[in-house]
Amino acid sequence: MITLHHVPQSRSMRVLWLLGELDLPFQVVSHGLDKGLRDPEYLTVSPAGRVPALEIDGERMFESLAIVQYLCERYAEAPLYQGPGDIDRMAWLVWVQFAETISQHTSSLAQQHIALREDHMRSPTVMRIEAKRIENCYAAIEARLSTPVENRDYLLTGGFSAADVCTGQAVYMARHFVSTDAFPEVSAWYERITERPAFQASLPQGEVMNVFERDFYPPWDS
The missing domain is CATH 1.20.1050.10 (Glutathione S-transferase Yfyf (Class Pi); Chain A, domain 2)
Structure with a gap:
């Protein structure tokens, strides 16, 4: 089973989207923007206390674009993934x-x-x-x-x-x-x-703490 550690409206969203496109079985562990990401147990998964983190086959990954490339190399086909030698x-x-x-x-x-x-x-x-x-x-x-x-x-x-x-x-x-x-x-x-x-x-589902409280933040002047 693939486990994604995720905070809504963060970079982990791109991994969540990709997992959906790949149609793989996975589970999501949601975190809030609080001290939970600094818990010693979570730091064994993501040493910097950030999301995303991915647990797969007993191994752990962090850094969203590294995760994207790994998942594509392992599971995706063209055009979702373009590997060495592919035209794109x-x-x-x-x-x-x-x-x-x-x-x-x-x-x-x-x-x-x-x-x-x-x-x-x-x-x-x-x-x-x-x-x-x-x-x-x-x-x-x-x-x-x-x-x-x-x-x-x-x-x-x-x-x-x-x-x-x-x-x-x-x-x-x-x-x-x-x-x-x-x-x-x-x-x-x-x-x-x-x-x-x-x-x-x-997208954020249900009652969760989002990064953004508004849809748009207009330019601000002092």
Whole structure:
């Protein structure tokens, strides 16, 4: 049995989505944003006290993109996974990893808007810079999706893949701070991929403590 340690609306969401796409049997252990992630027992699974962590065949993994690549190498077929020698291998690696570029800027905005609770702690300058960086990331996705090839509905020419899962989850998080409305191809792609049942199943379910209390956090000025 595969066990995923998960916090809703965190990077573990991309692994949860992928597991759904792979249609594998798995169980989820949900954690809150509290001291539970620092429990000695959990630190044996994830030494830094972070999610996701994966338990599989008696082994333990952490780091979301490493988990994504491992699961794809072991269980996925094209186009979900593009292995060495496959025509879309280079693009698969780029767009899977690009998710972390977006996530870093989103994490900075989440810290400014959510974690720093006192106004005097926040920096409008940091917020503007990070929001612009996310817009630049959207522009990169827009350029990719605008490439004049047949059936460019997804990031890879061959179709929906783990690259869409990882980058799409990162955009889901980023959209809490920066709208995609100025990027029509990104908006259309995002709508396509988030209609998938596996994405819907990865959203917070029931009464859970979410990272985001709002759907959108508007720009903040001191």
